[in-house]
Amino acid sequence: MSEWHERYEAVIGLEIHVQLSTRTKMFCGCEPSFGADPNVHTCPVCLAHPGTLPVVNERAVGYALAIALALDCEIAPRSIFHRKNYFYPDIPKGYQISQYDIPLASAGRLGEVRIHRVHLEEDTAKMIHVGESGRIHASTASLVDFNRAGTPLVEIVSEPDISSAAHAREWAQLLRETVRQTGASDVSMEEGSLRCDANVSLRPLGAKELGTKTELKNMNSFRFLERGIEAELERQAGLLDAGSAVDQETLHFDPTSGAITSLRSKEYAHDYRYLPEPDLVPLAPTEEMIEAARATVGEAPAAREARYAELGLAAAQARQLAFDTDLAEYFEAVLEGVRADPSAVANWVVGDLVAARRDAGSDGGEIPADSLARLIAMVQAKEISHGAGRQVLAVLVKQGGDPAEIAEREGLSGGADSSELEAVVERAIAANEEAAEKLRAGKGGAIGPIVGAVMRETKGRADGGEVAELIRTKLGV
Amino acid sequence: MIDRDQVLHVARLARLELTDEELERMASELSVILEHVERIGELDLDGVEPTSHVVDITNVLRADEPRPSWPRERTLAGAPDATEGAYRVPSPQA
Amino acid sequence: MSATAVELRGLTVAGGLERIRAGELDPGEWFGAYASADDGLNAYLWRADDPGAPGEGALEGAPIAVKDIFCTEGIPTTAGSRILEGYSPAYTATAVRLLLDAGASLLGKTNMDEFAMGSSNENSAYGNVTNPWGTNRVPGGSSGGSAAAVAGGLAPAALGTDTGGSIRQPASLCGIVGLKPTYGAISRYGMIAFASSLDQCGTLTRDVTDAALLLDALCKRDPCDSTSLGIDGGVSSPARTDLKGVRFGVAPDFSADAEGVEAGVADTFARNLDLIRELGGEIVEISLPHAQHGLSAYYVIAPAECSTNLARFDGVRYGLRAGDGGDLTSMYEATREAGFGAEVKRRIMLGTYALSAGYYDAYYGRALRVRTKISSDFEQAFANVDFVVTPTSPVVAFEQGAKAADPMAMYLSDYFTVPMPLAGIPAISIPSGLSEPASGGPELPVGLQLAGPAFSEAGMLDAALALEKALGFEPLEIVA
């Protein structure tokens, strides 16, 4: 971490574009496509042929409402579309249909970061620059593929409530998970269905006024988002330290070189000449539309994380479950089936089960939540030890079946009753005199060989904690 | 009133390449029109809502049902420069 | 005895259809009478050789001309612009499709002011259109080709578009009927956009009955146009012969007394008002205080929308491309420089300026507020009257070149016609007399405009029919 943090405070806002998982484009019946041959998913509407008109995709509105609700936004009773005018080959009409002064939703919140606005718009076409290097600067021509043109997008703009590059990455991940769980988008950064721009500025510690911000464009992974912001903060600090001003400009971060370059082209300053889109009528979401969207929004990850933390789960487990809807649902089902401490159940689900699945690899299968609940109950009742429970779980993952039967069959059940266990412990101490001596002398680590001997003799049925306790009692340490 | 520099700026925004003669003529013609238009500056319009559209309906929506896209041969047929199934344009930064 | 071609060319749509149904006229013969007539007016940009295979319906056998602003699949569509020279659309406009589906056949595509910008048809990239009433006179615009074709017996009816008067003003100058329906009554899908919040498809016909007949076929809601509403229940044939109990509003602050109105036009209008009274109608004085500012609002709003609608003509996907040797920006600029004519450039400039940073509020923002005032003026007026009446055009057809060098003088031609599209209300122009031009010469047609509340087409056509019958206007004699 560099020392600028002692003098400046970072103020960061994110602008996130999410491609919606609709079956058709925003304003025409073409299917959005990825990886298809160029220009096979186009029609007169998305190619902006003369006389064509846009018609809004109903599901895109539904998805946008779902995202807005998941982000705790207020839905505008009436919002309108605008035209954002600029010339570029990737924008077939010469304007992008977007929402401007009255967005679909605003004033939301995700965790500690406020949401400024959520609005609907359309994606641009893809351009491939041809020439020696394949890069825009040395290209001789560009090829335009309109397959992506008109794909529905939701743009989410945060307030500048983010305070560091790492915070930006964490929050963006939470946002991705939140949007993913609505089902509105694949939110894949690699496939470009989630794109992230950052508005970055610095101000002296304690200052109220915001510094001049720059806009970092299109960082295509969470890691690059963090690194790009960090590099830009560093650059701005350098400028401010030298008494220079930060220029308000759009920047590109190159993850391989770590360099930040200005994207300002020789084009004239942007003047988008927004005007209300006369080809479309206002959106006024009805109660039914909002309720239908609400039904697709489950418990948002941030809310779930908070609820799990309250149940006593460790922070990492609470977040892991909040980010993984399937696992969280499974956890809740197990919790339902057993009277046990939620954090113990979380240990089984997030720890033991995930590990057992990993070990089983492709041999592993689903195990019903009530099987795991019964297994946990057996361990709780000390019918079998925790270690034996793990062995049963491994069998369950590989072969399925009934936990009690498996324990019986594998000779893991019945536990080890105390008197029997005492005798085993005594034999183990006798067989490991040297280790017992060290243990008496205060070397706690020497307990290992004795526990191991007990476990061997009981074939793992004994509870490790109980065994260690018994050894210490016997040796009076 | 609009001067030559403003005309040049607007022409650039609109991607119109005007000759010197056109620039001069445009400046004077636009000035005459704007002078007429600016009469609305004298009207008292405080508190008047803008009307960008007269149609008073909302939520005109299309079901999310795919319709066949158009054959590429057909849509590319009228393109000034079609290459490899794509629309070719001069480089933005040549 | 079979009718001569000249006689057939004078038929109305309803008249021709009646003969076809009676077995007295062969649709192919009727079509051929127009198709073989010489287009000395330059009214057409493309003409069909044969009627094709017409569908079945209310217009079965009727040949109809269509303004070249409507896309027609596989048929050249230029909107009067060089930038679309050779362009052949991949689809057909809804309005044209509806006519064809009702059994009409396409006679051809009519000449027009480039992208519908103009009031004299002198802004076509493909040459001026001549007014059949006088060879040195303009037919009006922008639907000048459609108006000239109908008046000159080259089509019984034509589709046009009206943004600020582009149907009504040429109809007035050519002595025919021009109907601009309520905004949303007819789909705009496939109609090349000029100013989307104002553009409306309408008809140019030889009489009021035909206007109703075509409107009935056209006024369907279209799922491809979000702003389309159609007209519930369609439009039945008008039948009224008197005006008893109908109240007509005349606004002294928006009337024939205005500056620039020719004396002959004002006189004709005064006679028209007398006739309304004779038919039992009542003339009521109303006030439309903001209508006179319609032109100012219009010449901000329409150019603003046109500047963005015409951005798609960029040399990338279709149409003309020039300046391929340089970078992207020079290609754009060279293409649009070569492809657009002077008036289109002027409007793009005006609109771009009005929307640009620092000027939006003063121009576009204010114009939208004036639009609100114009609408509410009409609303108040319609609380007391059924229709508002004005002359359609302040002047009769002027000489070619008379206003070409003075854009503002040309814009004033639309003085009486721009407030209606701004308010989205329907209006019709019917020929109401002849008057000598201010500059002298033979008498030329004058038009009377009726405007009504939104979706009042049925009643408006009824009133127009009663007036038409009483006026007894003699259409131009068709020559071989």
Ligand SMILES: [Mg+2]
């Ligand atoms: Mg955006």
Ligand SMILES: [Zn+2]
């Ligand atoms: Zn499409």
